[in-house]
Amino acid sequence: MPTYNLPDGQKVSGRARVTCWFDHHQDTLTIPKNTLPRMSAERLAQLEITVTPDPPKPPPKPPTHEQMAVRVQAERKRRLELGFQYDFGMMEDGVTPDPRGIHTIGTTEADWVGWNEVINLANALIDVGDTASTIDIVTDTGPASVTAPEWQAIMLAGAADRQVIWAKSFELQTMDPIPENFEDDSFWS
Numbered sequence: 001m002p003t004y005n006l007p008d009g010q011k012v013s014g015r016a017r018v019t020c021w022f023d024h025h026q027d028t029l030t031i032p033k034n035t036l037p038r039m040s041a042e043r044l045a046q047l048e049i050t051v052t053p054d055p056p057k058p059p060p061k062p063p064t065h066e067q068m069a070v071r072v073q074a075e076r077k078r079r080l081e082l083g084f085q086y087d088f089g090m091m092e093d094g095v096t097p098d099p100r101g102i103h104t105i106g107t108t109e110a111d112w113v114g115w116n117e118v119i120n121l122a123n124a125l126i127d128v129g130d131t132a133s134t135i136d137i138v139t140d141t142g143p144a145s146v147t148a149p150e151w152q153a154i155m156l157a158g159a160a161d162r163q164v165i166w167a168k169s170f171e172l173q174t175m176d177p178i179p180e181n182f183e184d185d186s187f188w189s
Contacts, residue, residue, distance in 0.1 A: 002037075004036045007047070068177070072169055072182055080165055083140060084157065085103070085104055086102065086157050104141050122148040125147075126148045126152070168187060168188045
């Protein structure tokens, strides 16, 4: 807020008591808070009030490397939580598309709570040699049934996408300085 220089020598930025001359006699005027900034330049001149503007604010300090690394980690988390696409591909005949189609596999923290249950069940089925039983899942696309080996294939596909994100985040954090535009997709692919 600028400083208002009053005729009696006061320097104020809010509420003020001003001694002014009106029609050749002295009077005291109380100016409520936030009134001075709303007065026109003409009215301020009538009251013999001058304005000293605020000095320009210094430019903000650039973020430290540690602060930028925290931002990179937040961007990594955001990207990891976007999920990934999994295409169930073709049926065993190699000609007919799998009716499950393409699913978006959600990967938020809440999603991983559920997926860990599926991972544990798929691992248990594989451990006992059961590759035919199905596990009912619900992806961001909708419901689907998968066998334990199919679930492992989904996890491998997701890991391929996710490992790139992890690797790029580590690469960015070793840069000095970390680029200001580190969120740009070109740094993450």
